[in-house]
Amino acid sequence: MEGRFNKKIISFVLLVVLLAELVVLGYFYYLFQKEVAQNAIALEAKISDLEDQNMFLADALYKEQQKNSEFASQIKQIAGTVGKLDILSKTDKELLQKYSKVYFLNENYIPEDLVNIPPDYVYEEGKKIKFHTKAFPYLQEMLVSAKRNGINLKIISGFRSFGEQGALKNAYLVTYGSGANQFSADQGFSEHQLGTTIDFTTPELGANFDNFKSSSAYDWLLSNAYKYGFVISYPEGNNYYQFEPWHWRFVGKGLAKRLYEDGEYFYDLDQRTIDSYLINIFN
Numbered sequence: 001m002e003g004r005f006n007k008k009i010i011s012f013v014l015l016v017v018l019l020a021e022l023v024v025l026g027y028f029y030y031l032f033q034k035e036v037a038q039n040a041i042a043l044e045a046k047i048s049d050l051e052d053q054n055m056f057l058a059d060a061l062y063k064e065q066q067k068n069s070e071f072a073s074q075i076k077q078i079a080g081t082v083g084k085l086d087i088l089s090k091t092d093k094e095l096l097q098k099y100s101k102v103y104f105l106n107e108n109y110i111p112e113d114l115v116n117i118p119p120d121y122v123y124e125e126g127k128k129i130k131f132h133t134k135a136f137p138y139l140q141e142m143l144v145s146a147k148r149n150g151i152n153l154k155i156i157s158g159f160r161s162f163g164e165q166g167a168l169k170n171a172y173l174v175t176y177g178s179g180a181n182q183f184s185a186d187q188g189f190s191e192h193q194l195g196t197t198i199d200f201t202t203p204e205l206g207a208n209f210d211n212f213k214s215s216s217a218y219d220w221l222l223s224n225a226y227k228y229g230f231v232i233s234y235p236e237g238n239n240y241y242q243f244e245p246w247h248w249r250f251v252g253k254g255l256a257k258r259l260y261e262d263g264e265y266f267y268d269l270d271q272r273t274i275d276s277y278l279i280n281i282f283n
């Protein structure tokens with residue numbers, strides 16, 4: 001009898017213990033679920049935080065890229081300017097100088113490089129005439145084009161050194177007296193010392209090139225020389241020197257074209273305007 005009673009008590013105690021365990025487990029489960037939910041909320045908050053940060057970073061990156069491309073274009077501009085300055089520093093600025101009684105070439109001036117003009121183009125057989133190396137291709141292009149148009153241009157004079165110019169002037173003075181001042185520049189301000197200036201004649205006129213004005217060659221030069229960068233220095237009716245229809249100077253295609261289109265002459269422009277064409281003189 002007592003044994004059965006004990007069994008019942010034991011069963012009851014076990015039941016109580018089991019229930020207690022269930023309650024405890026349930027409580028822990030509740031706590032666990034609560035923690036999970038809280039973690040999920042925190043995680044979501046963190047994710048949205050990160051997204052914000054991400055957007056901020058993307059924005060910052062975009063701004064940085066903008067700055068870089070601005071910087072790159074600035075660098076490009078600076079490089080372009082440096083390139084231009086470099087070309088200018090290497091271009092002989094005398095090539096586009098106006099020479100007058102107050103501004104003249106130094107007696108020691110010599111062109112950077114000279115070539116012999118091919119004998120085919122030279123009037124006097126066997127005479128060596130030199131011309132500026134960089135300007136020569138333009139001269140040649142002009143001579144070839146003239147020939148194609150039935151104009152036979154011959155060169156009677158090209159580069160003349162300071163000494164040669166002085167000797168020539170003296171020879172003229174002996175022959176013509178002070179009248180030589182009208183047609184032969186003094187030493188130091190002859191454009192021939194530049195190496196970019198030539199005197200033309202034709203086979204018919206020869207040394208008698210005073211009559212060049214009435215030749216078809218002169219007419220052809222007036223309407224075409226600018227295409228090759230050549231201009232007449234002392235045109236008819238000018239105020240700075242006697243009219244020299246045979247005397248042509250290379251000033252570059254850009255400036256020559258401008259002068260042709262505007263009906264102006266080299267010596268009419270101010271030096272500042274002329275200088276802006278120096279950078280492209282050989283383009």
Ligand SMILES: [Zn+2]
Nearest residue numbers: 192198199247
């Ligand atoms: Zn001349």
